Amino acid sequence: xxxxxxxxxxxxxxxxxxxxxxxxxxxxxxxxxxxxxxxxxxxxxxxxxxxxxxxxxxxxxxxxxxxxxxxxxxxxxxxxxxxxxxxxxxxxxxxxxxxxxxxxxxxxxxxxxxxxxxxxxxxxxxxxxxxxxxxxxxxxxxxxxxxxxxxxxxxxxxxxxxxxxxxxxxxxxxxxxxxxxxxxxxxxxxxxxxxxxxxxxxxxxxxxxxxxxxxxxxxxxxxxxxxxxxxxxxxxxxxxxxxxxxxxxxxxxxxxxxxxxxxxxxxxxxxxxxxxxxxxxxxxxxxxxxxxxxxxxxxxxxxxxxxxxxxxxxxxxxxxxxxxxxxxxxxxxxxxxxxxxxxxxxxxxxxxxxxxxxxxxxxxxxxxxxxxxxxxxxxxxxxxxxxxxxxxxxxxxxxxxxxxxxxxxxxxx
Numbered sequence: 001x002x003x004x005x006x007x008x009x010x011x012x013x014x015x016x017x018x019x020x021x022x023x024x025x026x027x028x029x030x031x032x033x034x035x036x037x038x039x040x041x042x043x044x045x046x047x048x049x050x051x052x053x054x055x056x057x058x059x060x061x062x063x064x065x066x067x068x069x070x071x072x073x074x075x076x077x078x079x080x081x082x083x084x085x086x087x088x089x090x091x092x093x094x095x096x097x098x099x100x101x102x103x104x105x106x107x108x109x110x111x112x113x114x115x116x117x118x119x120x121x122x123x124x125x126x127x128x129x130x131x132x133x134x135x136x137x138x139x140x141x142x143x144x145x146x147x148x149x150x151x152x153x154x155x156x157x158x159x160x161x162x163x164x165x166x167x168x169x170x171x172x173x174x175x176x177x178x179x180x181x182x183x184x185x186x187x188x189x190x191x192x193x194x195x196x197x198x199x200x201x202x203x204x205x206x207x208x209x210x211x212x213x214x215x216x217x218x219x220x221x222x223x224x225x226x227x228x229x230x231x232x233x234x235x236x237x238x239x240x241x242x243x244x245x246x247x248x249x250x251x252x253x254x255x256x257x258x259x260x261x262x263x264x265x266x267x268x269x270x271x272x273x274x275x276x277x278x279x280x281x282x283x284x285x286x287x288x289x290x291x292x293x294x295x296x297x298x299x300x301x302x303x304x305x306x307x308x309x310x311x312x313x314x315x316x317x318x319x320x321x322x323x324x325x326x327x328x329x330x331x332x333x334x335x336x337x338x339x340x341x342x343x344x345x346x347x348x349x350x351x352x353x354x355x356x357x358x359x360x361x362x363x364x365x366x367x368x369x370x371x372x373x374x375x376x377x378x379x380x381x382x383x384x385x386x387x388x389x390x391x392x393x394x395x396x397x398x399x400x401x402x403x404x405x406x407x408x409x410x411x412x413x
Contacts, residue, residue: 003041003067003100004122005357007078007115010130013105017195017206021131025191026083026101027208028353028362029198034206035077035354039102041117044082046096053086053320053351056098057313063100064357068122073113076224077106080357081115084313085209085366086350088321089334094346097210098355105130134191143410146181146376149343152395158340159383159391165336166387173265174327174336177382178398179343182411184375193372196408200293205364207352214369215404217292220351221274221319222362223312228304230274233290234266234324234384235259235298236397250289250296258388263287263298266324266384270302273318278304295400311359316351325349325365325382346371348380368404379405 013019016029016036026037042063046056064080071079082098103126104115114130116123150158155178162174190213197215198206204215219231237253240246253259267283275281281304290299326349327333348366355361370377381401383394 003063003080004118005067005069005071005080005115006123006126007071007073007113008125008127009073010105010112010114010127012107012112013130014133016105016107017191017198018133019105019131020134020191023189023191025208026099027194027206028083028364029206030204031202033107035081035104035106037081037083037101037104040099041102041119042100044098046098048087048090048092048095050090051317052090052096053313053317056084056086056096057311057317060098060313060355060357061311067357069357073111075106075108075111075113076360077104077108077354077356078113078115080117081354082356083209083354084363085212085347085352086316086320087347088325088345088350089338092344092346094344099210143182143184143412145411146183148181149179156391156395158342159385159389159394162336162340162385163387163389163391166385171332171336172328173262173323174333174385175325175382176337176341176385176394177343177345177348177380179348180379180402182377182379182409187374188372188377188409190372193370193408197404200408201404204292204368205353205362207364207366207369209352211371211373212347212352212366212369213372214366216352216364216367216369217290217297218324218365218367220322220363220365221312221315223306223315223360225360226306226309228274228278228306228315230270230302230319232263232266232270232300232302232322232324233297234263235287236383236400237296238400239291239294239296250291253289253296253298254287258386259298260287262384262386263300265328266322267300269323269328269330270319274302274304277306277308277310277315277318279307280305294403309359312355312361312363316363320351321349324384327384345380349382368401370405370409377409
């Protein structure tokens with residue numbers, strides 16, 4: 001199949017998420033900039049395996065090589081673009097998907113553009129396809145929890161087992177996640193969830209891809225030309241409405257030996273993946289505190305210049321999974337997760353975002369997210385387990401993280 005792609009500059013569309021015309025839309029929005037898409041010109045389903053993102057890169061390259069692209073705009077996200085939802089584990093029952101939409105509207109660097117993509121011939125003028133802003137979206141009348149895949153007492157026991165293995169020196173860190181199911185009287189509208197998340201967490205990456213919706217604070221990798229960047233988060237504390245108590249929480253996070261060691265593992269894994277492909281790489285000398293509406297994290301930014309034009313999906317292949325969502329050493333941590341966690345993460349903690357035919361893109365880690373299917377949703381949260389971890393504290397961390405999606409979905413009990 002050969003795709004036909006046309007991109008043109010358009011007037012500023014305002015709130016991009018408000019323009020999505022249907023609930024199956026696609027999006028990645030950060031601080032009001034980014035992309036939305038709808039329709040499906042091409043879907044690439046990538047079977048599991050440790051090389052799935054490299055295979056996704058080759059599949060997108062093949063689609064780009066046969067495409068006819070008319071893109072005078074040449075901004076990140078213009079031209080041929082696909083939205084990615086990748087699995088965390090290579091043996092997950094879920095699939096890694098790349099969806100090329102029929103229509104895209106984006107805003108970057110103060111300029112807006114629209115793209116039309118056709119699979120059977122030249123598409124219509126993309127400037128005629130920008131939808132009107134949607135009215136306010138109603139919530140389902142009742143949303144309730146239907147229980148966790150593993151109850152809290154059992155999860156505490158799994159964390160305690162992990163701590164024993166860490167203290168025995170088997171590994172340095174492991175991340176354990178848990179999931180919670182919710183149901184509603186009527187189908188969820190992911191657009192409403194995404195708009196609520198974007199309003200509360202504007203600096204996060206609000207994503208909607210193939211049933212996944214969330215607001216991730218962590219950028220796995222972004223590539224624009226030869227420039228690459230990544231943001232590593234590990235180490236978490238709550239927030240407080242009182243400024244003095246909130247500042248004290250931030251200081252305690254910075255001074256926490258356990259959180260700092262956890263964070264250092266995550267930074268080291270990202271650095272190890274990026275250094276071999278970068279001619280130069282800058283890493284923040286010290287972590288800083290990223291404050292979100294409900295939690296704060298230790299954060300480190302990495303910025304580099306590629307030695308060669310490596311496609312962003314190949315960078316995803318090299319980076320995923322980082323110690324921030326898996327542990328260290330990676331292979332052993334993944335084995336412990338499979339043994340103790342008791343769930344298939346699917347695309348939770350996997351790469352999610354957009355990639356383009358030029359090899360550029362922005363790929364976050366699917367955190368603070370839910371997998372939505374009709375009137376049900378599955379929420380996820382994880383915690384980095386270290387030798388000094390207390391299971392009860394790690395459980396509280398997951399509760400804090402789950403609160404963001406509970407609130408966005410309108411869970412009342």
